[in-house]
Amino acid sequence: MIDRTRLAQLHAAEETTFRELHPRSAELAARAHGSLLAGVPMPWMTRWPGAFPVFVDHAEGARLVDVDGVSYVDLCLGDTGAMTGHALPQITEAITARAGRGVTTMLPGEDAVWVGEELARRFGLPAWQLAMSATDANRFVLRFARHLTGRPRVAVMDWCYHGTVDESLAVLDGDRVVPRPGALGPQVDVAVTTAVVPFNDLDALDRRLAQGDVACLLMEPALTNIGIVLPEEGYLAGVREITRRHGVLLINDETHTMCAGPGGATRAWDLEPDLIVVGKAIAGGIPAAAYGMTAEIAARLAGPMLGHEIDVAGVGGTLTGNPLATAAIRATLSSCLREEDFAGAVPLAERFTAGVAGVIEAAGLPWHVQRLGCRAEYWFCPPPRDGAAAASAVDEEIEAFFHLWALNRGVLLTPFHNMALFSPAHTEADVDRHTEVFAGAVEALTA
Template sequence: MPSATETIAGISRTRLKTVAEREAKRFAASRPKTRAALNEGADNYLDSVPMHWMKDWPMPFPMLVAKAKGARLTDLDGYGIDDFCLGDTGSMFGHSPKPVAKAIRKQAKNGLTYMLPTEAALEAGKLLTERFGEFKWQIATTATDANRFALRVARAVTGKPKVLVFNGCYHGTVDDTMVERRNGKTMTRPGLTGQVTDLTELAACAEFNDLASVEAELKSGQIAAILTEPVMTNSCMVLPQPGFHDGLRDLATRHGALLIIDETHTISSGLGGHTGVNGLDPDIFVLGKCVAGGMPTAVWGLRPKVAKDYLAYNAGRSSGHSGMGTTLSANPMQFACLRANLAEVMTKDAYAHMEQGAESLCSGLSAVIEKHKAPWHVVRVGARVEFICAPGPLKNGTEAAMAHMPEVEATLHTALLNRGCLIAPFHNMMLISPATKKRQIDRLIAAFDEILTELIA
């Protein structure tokens, strides 16, 4: 029997290396057009990619996409690929949903941006309230911006300096949230580019599902807001334990902090997001990525009382820049797409299809894991499914970090892609869209089985 040092996640390291090298060579050999195009044009970009995280895909070089429709991609070399990444949630409702594509064509004839609202903006505001609850809305371009602006409002309203986040969280590239909990203390995360500020002056860090650690930080009297996803994502997925969100709501109220729920990934949970499905009660609601069907858009909303308090603060502050807002946010193209997506794409029927498919995928992957006796598990949140190369369930960010197996995951990602299935590059996340077919789900399960059959022979 192999020793623990000779195996990883139940796989022989020697076998893993052999499969990884073979799959990388297979990918590279099968994409001569992509390689030639990159050799000719990629050098114009810093480190040869338009955005640095494009290097995080595990294949030997980036895949160039020629077109996308529904839940399928076609790359430059002509390969058709079942897309379960879907832009890491940005295209959760499929690539270019017809109502959204139609709205884009129509609005393009009438201008792209002019710093003024439209009738579609008024309609989108009503739809946002109908879909997500009684909030006073603002529009941003990314969830990063929405979270950043929400934190400014929370500090303004409460007069307190810090945000409380959870170990292992991700809320976009918001400086204030880039902290971790180490040996019971909040620390600035290592590896941040050009970081000069001590982020512990701006943030405190607790463990997800640990209300005692939350209360301990709130007792400092410095916490303006608790910022959390309702389910931890962008790591190995961690579900909330029973009573956790009720506890957060109670603690925030008792200690004079606002509760901000970031649904950017957990919008997969169902119509209205995890907040709507589970009856959560945030003071501020944030949603980005797919809310406008793939058009870069984010929304953030304040409960009426918080909105009233903020407007009172705003009326009394000194004139000058607020530190919130970007020129291209709230442009007419965003509103056209928001209206179309909320009214015609993000529907009850769409979610029913997505959840049915996700349940089939979850069951199928779980059966494969059980068949091969792998020490892994599968988690599902509505239309979102993730296999985790470690036993579960996980209860916090510390456990999620330990469960992350980059070597194993990279091999699986490339091997799945070579078999026509694309999953998210940063973790083992898969999404079911309204356009995803049963045969695509079956192909993914079969490919997963084929790879594990070899890895855990």
């Protein structure tokens, strides 16, 4: 239904506008290529729309301002890292005070105890450890699972994402497990380390786990990093029954699905995982993550944890659990990401969903908008039920156009697919501005 010639013409016009709006970013981008690989500090920063990345000056609340003085409604929020909103005073005060008293000591402090207690209260699992990132936390729990079960493989969902964990960068090609497209230099053949099953397919999960070689299933309760794919009715209960029957540990990665509520989808949907991983949002933007486990697993790990060689167990990191991180987590969880905060953010995501759905319906397009808690996302297709369907539905040309159109009109979406995340700092006017911009893009494409 989209005229691709018109789409290309509109995109070219938006690229011209982008360059006109961002001369200082263009200068910095050219300079960055002299010392930074691809001109950015992290490779995925090349995914932003436009001929070069926009360079940030400052961010506060739900607003971001670039070096050219352009202000944006920030619907990316650091891809969940700033889910609380930017530069919250209580978090700034906590980390400033901690920085003046030392930021890393390799010893625990009182904040760490508070953090463990609060995570246990929120997520319902009693024993916790900290990590620097959710990627690290996932690596650690996979090691624990293999150690506890004596089984060599881990299972993941097709087209999942769990950070840069090698075992998770795998997809299905027919019946074969192969590296996910884009994975650079896999250290081993992922077919050796990993079993892959489609999301929302209990029969496939049962068949694969019945082989008896899988230690754990690492999954998001809802897929988020290939776009939001929600679980079908009864699916997650079925996953729990199947994993228990086959002696497979169930790990919920709540790094993104924490948008479902203060205790993530685990608490919101009354799930019963053996382990949980959380990251990004819990420290208000300071690098930190955590993983929790049942009392049974904690008891089984107590012996190895006290071993003389635990420092070379493949679990750790000198800066992990540092006082700056624990102070930031305490300040964040004591004042943000609470029931009252989600009570403000979720209705904004509902309003966003309704606005986008209304535009799609009025235009008669076979598109869809999906919501998970305070996160929402639109698809340029009907809703997919698994990761492979989501991946095959990606339309890079249309996505690039919509992202650039929004950016040029002061709305910042997450660079990966079409996600919007809401915090208590956002307003209904912010939501309505996106709806207006989205409608303008649809009208330009379909006129």
